[in-house]
Amino acid sequence: MSTTDTFPTTIDESAPVVVRREVRIEAPIDLVWRLHTDVAAWPTWQTDVASAHIDGPLVPGASFRWSTHGIDVTSTVYALDAPRRILWGGPAQGVTGIHEWTFAAEGGATIVRTAESWDGDPVRADAEGQRAALDASLGAWLTLLRTKAEAKATKRAKRAPRRRWAKVLAWMSLGLTALFVLAEPWLLVPVLTFALALSLWD
Structure with missing residues (x-):
């Protein structure tokens, strides 16, 4: 683990428990990133x-504060590079x-990779048990x-055709x-009069 201004810049590779997981998600990276980083919406x-x-x-x-498995956690964001990487952590x-x-676009899909390190007396007392718990949680x-x-x-894909038609109709x-x-320039008069009235409205 390295730090900059007291913040870690990576996970602690020397910690007794380190777990890595990844998944391919058939969704664009912007959607996945927004979903994952909308902390307040996690419980939904x-x-x-x-x-x-x-x-x-x-x-x-x-x-940010969050509660999981009956444990109250306060995590601090150490690094963020939207929409590619976020690093957070803290004691609990x-x-x-x-x-x-980390998030990587692959065509219309997104590869999400996660890595987490745990250290502390409870971890060192039962590293294998803690590793299994963390692996299950990340999975x-x-x-x-x-x-x-x-x-x-x-x-989003189902709404796309309707949005395209809406744009076509708007431009038409x-x-x-x-x-x-x-053809009839005088038609601008009521429009301009209405705009002027709005600008003078208190």
Whole structure:
């Protein structure tokens, strides 16, 4: 583990427990990133998270509070490079965790990789048990993230044709309006009068 200005820049590779996982999600990276970094919304799809709260934007140095498996955790964002990487961590019940997430676009899909290190007396007392618990937790998180992101991607794809037609109709309407104005310039008078009235309205 290396640090800059007291913040870790990577997970602690020398910790007694280090777990890595990855998953391919059939959804674009922007969608996956927004879903994953919307901390306050975690409880709506992350069934292992009972509550989550953050004051202000998610930026390096920001802290957020969340509760998982009956444990209250305060995590600090150590590094953030949207939409490619986020690193956070902090102590909880004697365990110091550092958690890294990376996101890579692959066509229309996203490869999500996560790595987390745990250290502390409870971890050293039962490294194998703690490793198994962490591995299960990360696996569940990735599964839930994939399920939610792919469902959102499906809805987005279904809305795409309707949005295209809406754009076509909007441009057609604008074009017809321009033709009417060119043919009858006086039609601009009521529009300009209305705009002037709005600008003078108190």
